[in-house]
Amino acid sequence: MVSFELSEEQTLLRDTCRDFALTIMRKQDRPADESGEIPADIIKQGHELGLTT
Numbered sequence: 001m002v003s004f005e006l007s008e009e010q011t012l013l014r015d016t017c018r019d020f021a022l023t024i025m026r027k028q029d030r031p032a033d034e035s036g037e038i039p040a041d042i043i044k045q046g047h048e049l050g051l052t053t
Helices: 008-035 040-048
Strands: none
Touching: 008 040
16 A cells, blocks of 8 residues: 655655745745845755755
8 A cells, every 4th residue: 555644754854845935935035036036045045954956
């Protein structure tokens, strides 16, 4: 039988992404959307969290 439950690692990644989006990205979403550029500090923080390569 196939299990669709998230592993502990997947749950941690999901929660990390959600927290990052709600606490960091949300603060700068409108200016980034209007300029068409992702602020360097968001990229840096995402990289520090292991969300970017």
